[in-house]
Amino acid sequence: MIKKVLIANRGEIVNRVIRSCNKMGLASVVVYSDADRDARYIGRAAESYNIGAAAPVKSYLNMDALIDAVRKSGADAVHPGYGFLSESAPFARAVAGAGAKWIGPDPAILESIESKCYCRVIADRAGVPVTPGTIGLIHSIDEIYETAQKVGLPILLKLDKGGGGKGIEEIGRFESRAVTQAVFESMQRIGTMAFVCPDVYLEKELIAPRHIEVQFIADNYGSVVCLGERECSIQRRYQKIIEESPSAVVTQEDRAKLFSYTEKIIKSIGYSGAGTIEYLRDSGGAYYFMEINARLQVEHPVTELVTGLDLVEWQIRAASGEKLGFTQNDIDLSGHAIECRIYAEDPKTFRPSPGTITKLVFPDTKKAEMRLEHAIWEGYKVSPFYDPMLCKLAVWGKDRASCITNVIRALGEFVIEGISTNIPTDLAIMRNGNFVAGNFATNFLNSERVNIGLENYVVTISRQFGCPGKPIAKKMAGLLGVEYYDRDILEQVAAEMNLPVPRLERDDIEAEYVKLLFPLGTGPEEEKEKIFAAQQKIILQFAEKNSGIFVGRCADYILRNHANLFSIYLYAPREARRDYCIRQLHIPGADADRIMDEADEARLSYSMNYAKVYSQNVENKNISIDSSLFGSIDETTDVLVSMIRRKFNLA
Numbered sequence: 001m002i003k004k005v006l007i008a009n010r011g012e013i014v015n016r017v018i019r020s021c022n023k024m025g026l027a028s029v030v031v032y033s034d035a036d037r038d039a040r041y042i043g044r045a046a047e048s049y050n051i052g053a054a055a056p057v058k059s060y061l062n063m064d065a066l067i068d069a070v071r072k073s074g075a076d077a078v079h080p081g082y083g084f085l086s087e088s089a090p091f092a093r094a095v096a097g098a099g100a101k102w103i104g105p106d107p108a109i110l111e112s113i114e115s116k117c118y119c120r121v122i123a124d125r126a127g128v129p130v131t132p133g134t135i136g137l138i139h140s141i142d143e144i145y146e147t148a149q150k151v152g153l154p155i156l157l158k159l160d161k162g163g164g165g166k167g168i169e170e171i172g173r174f175e176s177r178a179v180t181q182a183v184f185e186s187m188q189r190i191g192t193m194a195f196v197c198p199d200v201y202l203e204k205e206l207i208a209p210r211h212i213e214v215q216f217i218a219d220n221y222g223s224v225v226c227l228g229e230r231e232c233s234i235q236r237r238y239q240k241i242i243e244e245s246p247s248a249v250v251t252q253e254d255r256a257k258l259f260s261y262t263e264k265i266i267k268s269i270g271y272s273g274a275g276t277i278e279y280l281r282d283s284g285g286a287y288y289f290m291e292i293n294a295r296l297q298v299e300h301p302v303t304e305l306v307t308g309l310d311l312v313e314w315q316i317r318a319a320s321g322e323k324l325g326f327t328q329n330d331i332d333l334s335g336h337a338i339e340c341r342i343y344a345e346d347p348k349t350f351r352p353s354p355g356t357i358t359k360l361v362f363p364d365t366k367k368a369e370m371r372l373e374h375a376i377w378e379g380y381k382v383s384p385f386y387d388p389m390l391c392k393l394a395v396w397g398k399d400r401a402s403c404i405t406n407v408i409r410a411l412g413e414f415v416i417e418g419i420s421t422n423i424p425t426d427l428a429i430m431r432n433g434n435f436v437a438g439n440f441a442t443n444f445l446n447s448e449r450v451n452i453g454l455e456n457y458v459v460t461i462s463r464q465f466g467c468p469g470k471p472i473a474k475k476m477a478g479l480l481g482v483e484y485y486d487r488d489i490l491e492q493v494a495a496e497m498n499l500p501v502p503r504l505e506r507d508d509i510e511a512e513y514v515k516l517l518f519p520l521g522t523g524p525e526e527e528k529e530k531i532f533a534a535q536q537k538i539i540l541q542f543a544e545k546n547s548g549i550f551v552g553r554c555a556d557y558i559l560r561n562h563a564n565l566f567s568i569y570l571y572a573p574r575e576a577r578r579d580y581c582i583r584q585l586h587i588p589g590a591d592a593d594r595i596m597d598e599a600d601e602a603r604l605s606y607s608m609n610y611a612k613v614y615s616q617n618v619e620n621k622n623i624s625i626d627s628s629l630f631g632s633i634d635e636t637t638d639v640l641v642s643m644i645r646r647k648f649n650l651a
Contacts, residue, residue, distance in 0.1 A: 466577025
């Protein structure tokens with residue numbers, strides 16, 4: 001039996017796992033970054049270890065630091081929580097290599113199901129319907145056109161190894177082969193940068209589907225038990241806001257069918273532990289397999305409220321090699337449960353709202369059966385480095401109507417001051433007539449006019465040296481009707497505010513090119529740090545005021561954690577970049593080669609020194625295209641504007 005559990009995560013899930021460990025008489029070990037050194041759960045654990053700086057890549061995504069904590073603590077198991085490295089096969093293998101148990105499925109299974117196409121093949125072989133489209137990967141735009149002709153528009157291009165709502169591109173209409181090619185290549189490049197895999201497949205986009213997922217638990221002896229379904233259709237940008245169990249539209253017959261599908265898939269891959277299979281339900285009531293989540297879900301409390309089971313406890317027991325202590329016939333769903341995620345964000349724009357909580361009052365949990373999962377307190381500083389979720393409110397009721405009433409009462413009792421939260425949005429959803437009637441789908445926020453458009457986004461354009469950036473960005477801003485910001489504008493504002501601006505001390509090439517090579521100037525590192533801080537202040541102020549297009553690496557990195565960021569990266573083969581330098585920038589060929597080499601080296605150095613401090617997702621892009629494919633600046637601009645118009649459904 002496991003005796004000591006290291007929790008490789010942060011925030012409310014740490015408290016949640018500690019609670020089950022305490023109930024089972026197990027010691028718990030927590031880790032924390034510099035930003036979380038005041039976390040209250042540090043004092044609740046048997047041991048704690050600092051694992052690095054605030055940036056996730058230097059702490060919660062740093063496998064070496066985490067494994068070092070495992071070895072120092074002598075923990076014989078690791079619970080990964082959710083997010084971060086919770087579904088990382090390399091991390092699971094490293095845990096096993098350190099002599100500890102991974103509380104989750106075998107690393108080989110994690111590695112296999114990371115591929116959505118692998119899972120689609122497994123489901124298809126098991127006789128489980130998958131969404132129409134390609135079972136395997138696509139390799140050319142001809143396959144996109146051929147499949148679209150078979151299944152009909154709209155379609156979704158998806159990254160085979162994407163996740164968290166990233167790597168999904170909708171095509172509602174075909175404009176030109178050039179735009180389709182750009183979309184396809186952008187997807188491949190984004191996959192390579194963000195998930196080290198360029199593979200793409202295609203699905204028919206279901207119109208107004210419901211997102212239904214089945215929670216299951218499996219042991220090492222072939223037993224699989226389904227613990228009801230969860231309705232997760234209330235989403236923004238493919239991310240869940242409200243979850244409930246059971247679903248208002250799933251009948252007993254549907255439930256039996258979904259349980260059968262789930263059992264077939266899980267047994268066919270030999271999975272052990274807790275997990276979730278996600279399905280889509282179309283408007284006609286047909287269900288389609290979507291993907292497997294090989295971890296504990298954020299929304300697991302609603303399942304626990306209607307089943308009475310402790311999922312974390314059974315995760316630990318399954319990892320210890322125990323048999324499940326119940327069968328499918330023992331599972332009885334009682335009443336109804338709803339979970340609201342409460343985020344530190346503007347309720348209208350969904351933009352993050354970092355800052356300090358100056359006053360905090362929670363609802364009275366004695367007034368109804370409810371759970372508050374959190375790791376915040378009065379005086380808590382909401383960091384810009386992490387997901388903005390503050391807490392989860394999970395409420396039970398004897399039926400759906402009484403549960404909604406209890407949720408509304410609880411949400412009304414929250415007092416969180418000093419920052420903005422999405423509680424008004426949660427309340428608006430609970431009071432919405434269509435939600436109360438159970439009449440909604442994944443497009444709920446858009447159909448009920450709770451959505452946000454381009455006017456609330458910021459767009460960043462970064463590029464390799466030798467690719468046109470400024471002229472494209474300026475023309476795009478004009479065509480889209482948004483503000484335009486570049487380095488010259490930022491420096492002018494900085495000078496007016498008496499803030500430092502970059503010094504350029506290179507006389508071997510023109511100043512304009514030095515600016516491109518050295519966005520923070522050529523002075524000492526201490527001076528560059530001050531300039532970066534000044535640019536950060538100005539850029540964030542502009543971004544909060546209104547939508548706009550920012551061109552330059554500083555803006556791209558500084559705005560990485562902005563909730564409503566749309567980022568574009570322009571690249572090109574070396575010869576095309578060299579040709580652009582000679583023809584458009586009038587740089588001699590020999591100088592062009594040298595300058596490009598310097599620029600590439602400077603970009604790498606800049607990224608390592610500054611970008612990674614702000615987000616682990618510095619390489620994630622919404623659009624990444626080869627600017628040499630379209631001939632002229634005007635053509636490239638037109639393709640990009642077309643892609644953005646489609647993304648935001650602009651006329």
